[in-house]
Amino acid sequence: MTDGMRPEGALADISGRSGRDAVVIGGGLAGITAALALADAGVRVTLIEGRPRLGGLAFSFQRGDLTIDNGQHVYLRCCTAYRWFLDRIEGTALAPLQDRLDVPVLDVARPEGRRLGRLRRDALPVPLHLGRSLATYPHLSLAERAGVGRAALALKGLDLADPTLDTQDFGSWLAAHGQSARAVEALWDLVGVATLNAVAGDASLGLAAMVFKTGLLSDPGAADIGWAHVPLGDLHDRLARKALDSAGVRIEVRTRVTSISNDENGRLRVQVPGETLPADTVVLAVAQREAYDLLPDGALDAPEQLLEIGTAPILNVHVVYDRKVLSRPFFAALGTPVQWVFDRTDASGLRDGQYLALSQSAARDEIDEPVAELRERYLPELERLLPRARGAEVKDFFVTRERTATFAPTPGVGRLRPGARTKVPGLYLAGAWTATGWPATMESAVRSGVSAADAALSALGRPRPSHLFDVEEAA
Numbered sequence: 001m002t003d004g005m006r007p008e009g010a011l012a013d014i015s016g017r018s019g020r021d022a023v024v025i026g027g028g029l030a031g032i033t034a035a036l037a038l039a040d041a042g043v044r045v046t047l048i049e050g051r052p053r054l055g056g057l058a059f060s061f062q063r064g065d066l067t068i069d070n071g072q073h074v075y076l077r078c079c080t081a082y083r084w085f086l087d088r089i090e091g092t093a094l095a096p097l098q099d100r101l102d103v104p105v106l107d108v109a110r111p112e113g114r115r116l117g118r119l120r121r122d123a124l125p126v127p128l129h130l131g132r133s134l135a136t137y138p139h140l141s142l143a144e145r146a147g148v149g150r151a152a153l154a155l156k157g158l159d160l161a162d163p164t165l166d167t168q169d170f171g172s173w174l175a176a177h178g179q180s181a182r183a184v185e186a187l188w189d190l191v192g193v194a195t196l197n198a199v200a201g202d203a204s205l206g207l208a209a210m211v212f213k214t215g216l217l218s219d220p221g222a223a224d225i226g227w228a229h230v231p232l233g234d235l236h237d238r239l240a241r242k243a244l245d246s247a248g249v250r251i252e253v254r255t256r257v258t259s260i261s262n263d264e265n266g267r268l269r270v271q272v273p274g275e276t277l278p279a280d281t282v283v284l285a286v287a288q289r290e291a292y293d294l295l296p297d298g299a300l301d302a303p304e305q306l307l308e309i310g311t312a313p314i315l316n317v318h319v320v321y322d323r324k325v326l327s328r329p330f331f332a333a334l335g336t337p338v339q340w341v342f343d344r345t346d347a348s349g350l351r352d353g354q355y356l357a358l359s360q361s362a363a364r365d366e367i368d369e370p371v372a373e374l375r376e377r378y379l380p381e382l383e384r385l386l387p388r389a390r391g392a393e394v395k396d397f398f399v400t401r402e403r404t405a406t407f408a409p410t411p412g413v414g415r416l417r418p419g420a421r422t423k424v425p426g427l428y429l430a431g432a433w434t435a436t437g438w439p440a441t442m443e444s445a446v447r448s449g450v451s452a453a454d455a456a457l458s459a460l461g462r463p464r465p466s467h468l469f470d471v472e473e474a475a
């Protein structure tokens, strides 16, 4: 193998033990989950990842003394599968949830100056839990607030199982339900762009309804926000490896799978440079385009549909100041290109000053812009938002660009997303882009990994581990 850690041919010993050997391709959250679930059920698992680390799209890297995340990640209390994953890798305490939803929303486009609003919940049943916050939300007029309430109730009435929802766009639905451009900007897109990675007009009504119904209209605490207070790599690489090691999973990083085929006995064969790995079960947990390239002929009825699933970028802008300029852990912004700002000082290991990460979703127009232009745009915007930034020195400014951060949640995408099973016996698909019903999130990735492992275990006739997250029950 290519990581230099294992002797040549070390993987060959998995051959010859029929019925219990699995290869999971892709060490993102979907692949890690599938590997853990299969190993917990007593299957011998090899996890193969092309990069030098696990974690896929949610990872950290070093920049000087600082540990930087490629992109700010948050999850909600309703993300039950990702929460299960955090528990399974013993990472829950490192990525805590807010006690109660509280999002500061700062508007800098008002003639009277900056104005802070809050999206909070009370300890009341749904939908009253958001009533007081909405009634006092200063970024909407009285009529707009009442209109938002009516649209929320209409959204609550939508049947998520209705396939026609996926053929419509959320923006048109909001307009048809009386939502002004301001209500879309200051409320629906504020939440929707960050969770769907698309503005309402570009998003499937089915996916948007799923997010808003599950997050805001199911359980009072469903939208409480959680995020890693450590670098993402501490969770998705370090702790995930520890859990995989203890479950007996063999991990091979820096190893790219080049093909998957059947041998003459109907067993699967996974090709990596210099070696062929035989397997009874293969979980292909890579992005949709790479899955298309690796799927053997006949695995899906219409494999070309995978190429029709679009992608959407996320840009993160990182600014290190010589002093503290923000006293909250995070906030969302209106009336400025800035979307969400997080304080990553402690997580990054910065000792002096403050490090802010700006998470800019649906960033198609900016994703390829030179750093100098982004700097010229974003530093003055931060000064508008944070008066203390005006006198502060910028010690470092850099950006991270994820051009294919998520699949594009466009209307019609639902029919393109395949489930876990393929037509090749023993071969399963996983990945946030598969048919989980969720947008491209960590939650979707973990759910897909569980679904793939469930399908594989049922085909192998092996009982599922009792502690494994139950996709059906929780959906």
Ligand SMILES: Cc1cc2nc3c(=O)[nH]c(=O)nc-3n(C[C@H](O)[C@H](O)[C@H](O)COP(=O)(O)OP(=O)(O)OC[C@H]3O[C@@H](n4cnc5c(N)ncnc54)[C@H](O)[C@@H]3O)c2cc1C
Residues within 6 Å of the ligand: 025, 026, 027, 028, 029, 030, 031, 048, 049, 050, 051, 055, 056, 057, 058, 070, 071, 072, 073, 074, 075, 255, 256, 257, 258, 285, 286, 287, 290, 314, 315, 316, 402, 404, 405, 406, 430, 431, 432, 433, 440, 441, 442, 443, 444, 445
């Ligand atoms: C900047 C950014 C911000 C985000 N913010 C959020 C957020 O706030 N909340 C949230 O829930 N989600 C967020 N997401 C989305 C979330 O990160 C992804 O949905 C999730 O991590 C996808 O996991 P996955 O396992 O499906 O795929 P991936 O993470 O893409 O994993 C696939 C893995 O397969 C490997 N691979 C590919 N080809 C091969 C091969 N031939 N051989 C071996 N290995 C291979 C890749 O290297 C990769 O590691 C964000 C994503 C980005 C990029």
